[in-house]
Amino acid sequence: MLETRNLTIRFGGHVAVDHVSCAFAPGTLTAIVGPNGAGKTTYFNLISGQLPASEGQVLLDDMDITALPAPLRTRRGLGRAFQLTQLFPNLSVLENVRLAVQARHGGGLNWWQVWRDRKDWLEEARELVAGVRLLDKQAATAASLPHGDQRKLEVAVLMALDPRVYMFDEPTAGMSVDEVPVVLDLIRALKARRDRTILLVEHKMDVVRELADRIIVLHHGALVADGEPAAVIASDVVQQAYLGQAPTAGEEEAA
Template identity: 60%
Template sequence: MSSQNSVPVLETVGLSVHFGGHQAVQDVSCRFVRDTVTAIVGPNGAGKTTYFNLISGQLPQTAGDVLLDGQSVRGWSASKRARAGLGRAFQLTQLFPRLSVADNLRLVVQARHGHGFRFWQPASSLTQVDADVEHLLQRIDLAERAQVPAGQLSHGGQRRLEVGIMLALDPAVMMFDEPTAGMSADEAPVVLELIQTIRQEGGKTILLVEHKMDVIRSLADRIVVLDQGQLIADGKPAEVMAMASVRQAYLGESVVTEAAKS
């Protein structure tokens, strides 16, 4: 790994949050560098999505900090963090369901180009915006459904559109919360191939919250394991899955055995 890639794009330092007497995330320190894919795993209730929410600004931390390119983003809103380069795709899609697929993308692309939400200006006059939208539609394999209202897409189609919206923002960090959750067997590979393509293009730091071992094995360079809000393991997938503490907390002997056979 080069010295440039050794510099963390994203870092959490002693990150913690509690709700009443429950410590949902406890003192989690982790560094994430460019051109890597990290899977965040753990049993239900381990704090994975809460950890994502703290990083992306959906929740304020009780203690600790989040650093983006070495700068603290503590106190920043989720939208300010997104503009600074923290992209997030959610378990539940965050779209404008009555707008077309293309217009969902166009709003984001216009904002990135500094045009804002100028509904009074014909979008067709914005040549570069249109070109960018068309490129995104091709990337997420929704060009043929460009004029369909987003709310009429299948769940998998909506997830792809959400990834397209994140790509439109061109963030340095891309966070996927269970990217294939609820998808059919036909839909899931499209999203996984898209994430793999983003990885191969380089320049991004990718974080996944994921349960499926086949997805983790196909995409992740590294696994971070949370249990009861605490970081209990961090390393290469094969090494982490071989740890007794991980088997006990989450993976289970049967899953580790199955993973070792693949």
């Protein structure tokens, strides 16, 4: 469904993403890992349209979407959750999710008509808010929420759009230990559907081990490993590039 071909971006003389070619199929969850500065978020930005590529292509269903701006990519089915939350800060929790439900159904921005005529959309929004355990805060503005709740709200907004490709950029960053399972359970449920493509940038290797069907590793912007999680994590290139050390024989056997 989703593919990048030789995807590259340069900032002056620095190559942040270096000719990355990779395909992602429906029904799979791919974790994208690598050390800080490896190009993971930049790669996400190229796929979702926040940055223009210097070279290469992004394809969705074999259609070249490289020249499309981010909003049109979203309409084609690419959904993105960011490291830094992207919400309407002065709208309530429920209104943020309701607008996403409206957008998916092609309802425009006529808020009052939706309140009056489309109570089913409002109920759908409430169910999504309940799913991230924010129903007791549905009337609070997004800006008033603590960071962990803002991350959960952004996941609810993304799910309201119901894209074909879900892109999660460190979705549990900044969350308390008690909050993390809520988001991970939602990602597990999406994966269980087997009809969505899920990309996950994540530093927590226990999360990666549990959720990922596949791991790709970026280092200095280049794709250096791609495969089944246990094999990739145990590989020399990952031990050196991502963990900063070569594995011992005992570690290799344990992996």
